[in-house]
Amino acid sequence: MSRLGAWFRGSAPKPAATPSPAASQTDLRAREVAAMEDAMAGASMIMNDDIDGAEERLRKGDSSFHHLGIGVCVFMKSILGFEKAIMVEASNRLYDCENAAWNEMKKAQKEAGSATGTEDRIYPPGSEYALVIADAQLMSAVVGVLHESLTEGIKGFYKLRKAYITLDGIMQAETAYLKKKGLHSNSSKEQITSSSNSISAGRGGANDDTDDTDLEFVDADEAHPGAQTTMNYEGHLGEKSNHLEKKLGQLSLDTDATPRPSSEKGDTPVSLSQNLNPGPDSDIFNNPIDAFVHSGVYMCFGCLLLIISMVPPTFSRLLSIVGFRGDRERGVHMLWQSSRFDNINGAVAGLMLLAYYNGLLSLADILPSEEDVKKGAVVGYPKDRCSELLTQMRKRYPDGGLWRFEQARVLGNSRDLHGALKILKSNTNSKMRQVSALNNFEMALDSMYVHHYSDMRENFLRCIELNDWSHALYYYIAGCAELENYRNAFHAEKKDESQIELHKKKADELFKKAPTVAGKKRFLARPLPFEQFVARKIQKWEERSKELGIDLVDAVGVSPVEEMIYLWNGPKKMQTPELEMSEKALSWGRLTAPEEARHKIKGEIDEQAVRDVCRAAVARSLGQFDEARELLDSVLAMDKLAFKGTTKDDYALPAANYEMAVLAWAEVQKPGLRRMASKADEEDWLREKTEECQSWLDKVAKWEAFVLDARIGMRVQTAMDTLRWYKRERGWATA
Template sequence: MSRLAGWFRSSAKPDDASATGSDSDSSRDNMAKEMEDIDDAMNSSGLIMNDDIDGAWEKLQTGDSSFHQLGLAVTIFMRCEARAWNDYKKAQRHGKARAGSKIYPPGTEYELVRAETQLMGAVVGVLHESLIEAMKSFYKLRKAFLTLDAIIAVEDKAFKEMEKAQAQAQAQTEDASKKVDEKTEVDSKDSSGLQTPVDPTDPSTAATSPSDEKSEEASLQSKPVTAETVLVDNPLDIFVHSGANMCFGILLLMLTAIPPAFSRILSVVGFSGDRERGVRMLWRSTAYSNVNGAISAMVLLAYYNGLLGVVDIVPDQKDFDEHADIVGPPREKCDQLLASMRQRYPNSRLWRVEEARQYSNEQQLSKAVEILTTGEESKMKQVAAVNNFELSIAYMFIQNWDGMRDAFLRCLEVNDWSPALYYYMAGSASLELYRDAIHRGDEDEARRQKVKVHEFYGKAPSVVGKKKFMARQLPIESYLHRKIQKWEERAKAAGIDLADAIGPSPALEMAYMWNGPKRMGPVELERAMANLKWERCTAKEEVVEAMKKEVDEMGIWALLNGTLLKRMGKYDEARALLEEHILKQDKYAFKGPTRDDYVPPAANYEVASIAWVECCNPPEGTVEEIAAYRRKKFDECQKQLDIVKVWEVYLLDARIGMRVQSGLETLAWFKKKMAY
């Protein structure tokens, strides 16, 4: 037994035989065991610092605590990278790899392994709550980036050579076919010099027709060999091709959606993302029925259903072309991809979540909830947590307040991303239940729900900052902390309870953060309009009137209503509301410790999205009139997005900025398509 265990045991009284004493002994034994595990795991992991990774691995395997598993995870990355480097050098010494790749130089497969371990190590470092660790991780990321870039360059060169060889072979085939045609033409002439007609209904002549043979050969060779069309069949080539495209595709895509703080770091280490190239690579990888293809499918579906699910300015289906799938979801391809994944992995809950997201994006929220609440729960904690969070926001969009409250409270049990947000969401749902009870005259229920509102909103600020990203507080937590502080100040000034000092629905304001209106059908939109009425507020009339005079409070109400009106097709009403209560106001009226500074840039974005909808749905007219109308609305959309793009720093700039950036990429696609 270790000295730590002995030290803890020595504090126990030998003559204490009571039940309380037994519990105390047990508690001390558990504490002693934990301290012993920490001591052993730290000592074992310390061997890494002495360049003895194998020794650390062997010693850490003798323990089964979380601390030992953490040490093993670190050694796995390090051992894998070291082993891959040794195997890479060995492959280079022995020439061609054993599998005999026709595309990649010897050892490329091990270079890919090293790049993957560097990527995983970088992810772990970025998630560490330290800016220094994050910086180190970005240098690892750069190493992986350069390795993957080199592999793809080799691959592209090989495919170009194959394409060139194919073109030469096809030219030779066409020359040979031409000579056969000329000879056939001479042979088919009769003695009078006239060509003998061929009966197309005669099967014997049809089967031997030289023109048919030529057509068949041409069709077999019509597809050029490119990274998009070729399917490799060598196991080594499949591993490298699918893996490199998966890793580099994810990297390039994710780098286009990073927050501003990371952009500054990336400018230091000198690399950037490429959304088009990344998406193409991921689609390439999905052609293979292995784990690389599955991960690529997962990322693509998350990109289309998740990231682009909160974006309004995407290609209209009427304008969709072969380049549009970079900036907008190709529905048919996504359906086929999801179906293939569900067939390949029938027991995975992950693909059910993606299916629910697709239904949600198609305004079928009830169907999404049905999928998320049926079937077996995932055995993987992470997948179960994602499923529950998707269910939580789906309930919020439907405005099922009981379901929303319970689902977000369960998030506290299965996920630790933001306890403050989960309590805030539960409080927002309870507030709606409180307002419902007040308006139907149920005093007992209203009293119960009011207690819950105060309980959950009271807990949220106490756990703000528990989870950080790069040592910084999550922006969404800063936002909700300011909201609660604002209500507390108003309640104190007016001499009323917190629950009665709240203005427009906080739940629907949070729904806006996930672009809930885009997912709402006609029923949910009408319900949301009703839930945003000032009459829902439970404060006295004079207090509500005072709220309306607060520029940022009225701005929130106008922003939420304007977004709903836009989704209902009432574009003029939506634009007028945004203009009157937000865009015509002094933007400095939205600034302050407890004010909502995101409202003006969000309003400009909404005006841009209205212009885009109008651009995609022009009124009837001549071709020239339609073209002029579309160009006018395109320019309006571009102007508004450019305004938001250069907006000064505000609290939720990452969320709004992501929508703006995606919108700008869509406009760039449309501009090229229309040759503006």
């Protein structure tokens, strides 16, 4: 495929061509708009729970917009179901889409070049097709990274880079146009500048039409009196082409191409919905193609910035090799802007926002308070705004199971787990199997949080039928549920031997099944972290049962259900009755091993650490902060070397450090916990506590690799963003 960068540079003068009649250009434009709107309407059916209907409608069209719509259908199936065969199909479809869009982009540029007269364009000719190419490349990148092959993952990162550069070029064209119209802030913090400041000059070779490298993009000049805005973006070309690899290392997604409201004292914050980002009802985007490009670029760029900002510290170090850095605040702003548009781009942006707030932020503990969010803290959870967005999307797509699923997650995050389960149970008959899989997994988690062990077991076993993500984990957690049923029967006042044996046998079968299917799913050629975790757990229990001469199920120590609840941050969603049930489940008295064996299990350092970390999280959620800190102190006093070994639970110690950071933040956020000599000491005390929180997080971020470092790392990354925001708000930021 020819280089995408050539689209953005000024072309050499061409021989005069016979101008096309104006009527012909109008007809072409009308057909293009009709094809785009038909394709978007077809793709929107996905959001209304009809992915098969969407695909059927889209196959009737042959434009690159229709190809993109089909690509989105297959992409949605692949990422929601994690099925390898569908991922391969998605890659092929998206490749075809890229080729079709490339041809239409070149055709549009050629026709625009031969047209007479001037047109006041926001974007260069063919931008809509360049966006389609970038869309396809982004989806290809995601599929490649999720693929089990390291080679495919590397290809994915390359496509990510190419998509970024394309989007950056389109964004600069919009920036130049808005500046020409006077739609920019006078505040230096809000000047719209190009992200290409962090990208060195691309080197153009002689073979521009076949070379696959990309060009540098620089800031568009301010509009000058009497100057004409060119039809094509005229980037500056370098002179050589032998520094491509070096340029890759200098690429950054920490772009200033989109504005961020200033928080410095004396500056007047500018709403993104005002003059910097005109909405769908403004005169700026009254052209449907311009609205498509604007909403699409903001959706794609927002997703890029947000996703890369959330990767855990260990993985972000890998990304830094190729220069990728995200920006959570700017990414969120861009997604909110895109969600204002009533098209497939706005729907995807809305879905991404809800997935972020209801999913990833639900794993986090160190966030701004609700009061701070109402004042504009972007890194927090805007509950009212999310509810408004969800209501809007449900009106647009009343049959969409995805939106009911998100509604259930909103209730879960509001500690209404029983209300969430009610919605999830009524949302099981989606026409999209992928939505059913997501819905069922959430139902399994919520059943776990409310300690409904039989429902929990059945829901996790049903996950095996609905998707291929990690059957080992599903079997394992189903076994954990059966273990709790066994322990309940074992410790019941009126023992029923048949029930004891039944649950013990089922738990044993499920635990032994888990390792046999582990390792079949991989990420960048590596085993999934949770599958490694499962394999180590079962091996640990098998070795213990052999050493102590007891059955596998009796060799289990700390409640593995409570451990799973902690790892999915269930305590954050649980009310007092569920938290008290967790306290009981974490009692050593729940073990079923004989007394001597029980004493040896209790004596293992990592077993004690896991139990105390789980108990500390429960105590913190109950408001028992002193007890939580006491439990964590006991873990932090343990010898780090005691956690070394192939079957040791090595995550417990870094998790304890993270929990200490959470406790420090709780004191910052809750005035009643602040221990100060006087009100005058408050600022110093707050700064001290904030730095204490930061120091605990820094320890975890620099921790050596451990099995669940990505799971803990996501919480740490969100916490780091929160502290950066807080220090900036208080005027403590050093940079």
